[in-house]
Amino acid sequence: MLRKKIHNHLLECAEALKIKVNPHFSLEIPNNVNHGDYSTNIAMLSAKLNKKKPRVLADKIAKYLNKNKDYKSVTVAGPGFINFKLTHRIFYEGLQFINKKKKSFGMSNYGEKQKVLIEFVSANPTGPLNIVSARAAAYGDTLSKVLDFVGFNSFKEFYVNDFGNQVDILAESLEIRYRELHGDVVIEFPPEAYHGEYLIDLAVQLNTIEGTKLLHISEKDRLERMKNFALEELHNMQVASLEKFGVIFDNWMSEKKLRKEGAIEETLSYLAEADCTFEKDDAVWFYSSRFGDEKDRVLMKADGNTTYFVPDIAYHITKYQRGFKYLIDVLGPDHHGYVPRLRSALTALKYDNSKLEVVYLQHINLFNEGEIVKMSKRAGKIVTMDELIDDVGKDAARFFFIDRKPSAHLNFDLELARKKSSENPVFYIQYAHARINSVLKKARKAKISLKDYDVKDLSRLSKNSEILIIKKMLEFPTLLETIADSREPHHLATYAFELAGMFHKYYAKYHIINPRFKTMSQSRIYLIKSVKYALANCLHLMGISAPDKMVSLKPEDNEKDSANI
């Protein structure tokens, strides 16, 4: 919000001085505090347009803006930076703004209600969700929350591949487990089958419903029953896991349903009409190489079945048809080879493929006590999302996944995530929130409230760290816009950690409540209350709880408690 103010001042100034402006100029907080509160490169970028030297232009602008009483000083430095030092008054106004906004601090109409579709997780319905899905879930859900907060209209969707090869294998795998229950000894479990123990559980469940009945019907019917049962149960499991993780999808798009509605035939005929299919070796191909892909791709296999490519095109067509302004696909790194063909198909069908954004989430390595946790999907040795949540908790899990930018590989330290100490960043942030609450409670006990507080007295907040905290908080709205635009919610985690750190340091240095100095106490309460809002908003956007008090998990503390009783 300060940014907006300065930005406007600059534009007004340019107009008054008849300076042509390069609109790409930036306004930022210099990392060297001596350079002021804010800094802009407007003069450097606009120099050429005006055929003047950057410093000459900068001097003119600075001279003009110095008249404005919001600024303590406007100076020119280096090759032509214009540095702003703001008056404390401006910061106090900002602080009042935060205090007024409370839980809606940071909320805006930046997105102008534009519809954004985020497709994420979209794991196969053939087993429980694993940690890869957990990362996707944390990422997509947080991004969606931020988008909504800044005024976009986001829609979370999970695409279910509930048809085809993988699902058939699932049915066969369940059948094996079912037969085993009835005494069949399976000497060799087929390598392509799903080995996970969850199928044994499902077989038991199915058996309590159906008993031996399924042994006496045709294989086709039996497998169909197996398939539908497994799909439904696994879907419910996935929904439950995600819910435990705080993720609720707006829609689960079923491939089977798309097929039933004739989307496959439709897509194939669209592609044929566009004159970009051909037959070769008994298969139907798409000329994807004509539209940017490295080679042509099979649409329909020699056995008459389509490849997964076709329903995927069909699915993406529905995304376009549903009128979204932006389409975001969150995928695993193993899918990047696949996207060019999808784009080429959309291009062939005259859809604007620049609308489609793909975010690749990189791999995760789990570490436990310094050792990498080995996982193997084929052997059914995976760490599931449920296990992770049970192990480190929803809050820590979400934070650790959000903490790294999507394009980076992620080393997840389980031991650290479990820790209930400041080494663990989640704990550190939540503790700051709880600590503020605790101070506020203390204030109530000391009968100090803000009821008779005059905001003019905010001038008591003159310590450098107080101003810096306010400044940091006022960056929050801009940060959210950056996150929305860049699709990189990890900034939220970094920000929350930094703000929490600033508070902890402040708390250690300055005493907040002192009945002998009422106005000072009130001013500081006013400040930390705002910090509480900012932290809580951060945490909520990450889907992490903002506790009012921390539950003590240190054994010695518990001993102390019980000793008191």
Add this chain to the structure above:
RNA sequence: GCGCCCGUAGCUCAAUUGGAUAGAGCAUCUGACUACGGAUCAGAAGGUUAUGGGUUCGAAUCCUAUCGGGCGUACCA
């Protein structure tokens, strides 16, 4: 081989998307508990941003070549 992603302090990661002197946490070392939760804080030390070239007022960030790691390169999804 080709394509995509990554390479920043001993370790895990940032860097306002091209800005000024590259920042945190952990680990290491030195300090601080008679006040609001020490579950915390203060300080020290730690760097040729993998390497070479280029683009410009200015590069960790963009281009290019090389090295190293991950992934992909199916009529699997």
